[in-house]
Amino acid sequence: MEDKAEHVSVLLEETIEALSVKPDGVYCDATAGKRGGFAKKILEKLATGMVVGLDADPEAVESLKADIGGDRRARIYRANFRDMRELWEEEGLPGLDGVVMDLGLSTEQLADPRRGFSFSSDGPLNMKYWADGPGPTAADIVNEAAEEELTEMFFRWGERHARRIARGICDARRSGRIETTGRLAEVARKSAPSARGGRDASTLIFLALRAEANRELEALEKGVRAAVDLMNPGGVLCVITYQSAEDGLVKRLTRKMARGCRCDEERESCVCGEGTADIELVNKKVIVPAKEEIARNRRARSAKLRIVRKLTKEPQ
Numbered sequence: 199m200e201d202k203a204e205h206v207s208v209l210l211e212e213t214i215e216a217l218s219v220k221p222d223g224v225y226c227d228a229t230a231g232k233r234g235g236f237a238k239k240i241l242e243k244l245a246t247g248m249v250v251g252l253d254a255d256p257e258a259v260e261s262l263k264a265d266i267g268g269d270r271r272a273r274i275y276r277a278n279f280r281d282m283r284e285l286w287e288e289e290g291l292p293g294l295d296g297v298v299m300d301l302g303l304s305t306e307q308l309a310d311p312r313r314g315f316s317f318s319s320d321g322p323l324n325m326k327y328w329a330d331g332p333g334p335t336a337a338d339i340v341n342e343a344a345e346e347e348l349t350e351m352f353f354r355w356g357e358r359h360a361r362r363i364a365r366g367i368c369d370a371r372r373s374g375r376i377e378t379t380g381r382l383a384e385v386a387r388k389s390a391p392s393a394r395g396g397r398d399a400s401t402l403i404f405l406a407l408r409a410e411a412n413r414e415l416e417a418l419e420k421g422v423r424a425a426v427d428l429m430n431p432g433g434v435l436c437v438i439t440y441q442s443a444e445d446g447l448v449k450r451l452t453r454k455m456a457r458g459c460r461c462d463e464e465r466e467s468c469v470c471g472e473g474t475a476d477i478e479l480v481n482k483k484v485i486v487p488a489k490e491e492i493a494r495n496r497r498a499r500s501a502k503l504r505i506v507r508k509l510t511k512e513p514q
Contacts, residue, residue: 205305207235208498212485213298213436214239216505221245223295226428228279228421232258232306234266236298244271250291254278254327255307278327279421286428293430299421300438301414302497311379315408317400320380325408336407340367340382341375355406355443359390363403366390379404405441415447419462422451426476431510434480440500445484452479452506480505 219225219240227237230251237251251266251274253259259276266272277285279299285291307313311321314336325336334342343351345368352360366389367376376382383400390399409415425435439445454461458475485503492499 205231205233205235206495206497207233207239208300208302208491208495208501209438209485209487209503210235210239212503213438214243216436216480216503217296217298217434219243219247220295221247223247224250224292225296225298226250226252226282226294226425227298228252228282228425229298229300230258230262230274231255231300231304232261233304234262236300237262237272238266240296241266241269241271247271247295248273248292250275250294252277252279252282252285254331256328258304278417279425280417282421282424282428294425294428294433295430296434296436297425297429298436298438299418299425301418301444302438302440302501303408305497314379315404317379317383317398317404320378323377323379323382325404325411327412331412333413334411336411337375337377339407339410341371351406351410352403355402355409355441357402357406359399363389363399409443415443418444418447419451422448423455426455426506426508429508431508433508435477435506435508437504439502439504445502445504448504452477452504456506475509477506477508480507 213236217225217240221244223244224247225240227234227240227249230237230253234251237249240249249272251262251272253262253276256276259274263274267274275285303315308316311319314321314324323335323337323340345364348364348367349361352363357363363386366385370376370385376385382403383398386400386403387398422435422437429435437448439448455477456475456479458473460473481504487498487501
């Protein structure tokens, strides 16, 4: 399938500046995608170093391998960043001097109706990053989850009309399974009005289902912890989020880690006694795209960049 649009990496210059790439360093673009924007920019600054590109999407991995896989400084793997720790152990990869996680979907993924990520065109209600991924698809969740489960899921991702839309889905599926993006979007629009500013009533519903089908928040916490563990002292982790639930998790988790707390993110209070901190927060205030970048790329408008650095010793 031909690409209808080309993906553009968001906050690229700010992220590369934060990494302060060393010519002999080892870096990971943990969400490299088809274009490998961050990986390629890192390669420009490497001499004897290495960049490791990861992506869960097999089509993205094959495209990236064809593009930069022949470069001796690049290694490309099909993997979700949740599995970084296991991959590093299996492959014997060296410690990292920097990691980038860009949590946005690529333009190509959104434009491909086969993926089911977008309500702009009709397609199967899958939403998996790869078709044979484990666990239920979005269609399975929509047709099998209880009304209260759907309500909680939609509300967690910011949908004000979560209960109305969940009830509408449960009513609609009594007459047959909801199997396509077009049908789900139709049900959501009938169940609740569009938000102020013209946002489609389906927007947050599709976001919530994609996150649930891919267990994104669980993967994010596991990936951030693994990245910090795999980094060398002084290594930098850059995380770019686009949704409040993602950014909230990264904010809470990194602040806990900066205090030395090793409790699971879901715990509201620390029970581990807070030991030695692993990281420091480089920017306590998030970095957002400049107006010029947003004008060039509207998908950048909700992006937020958080940066942490692995400590070399216990802070004074």
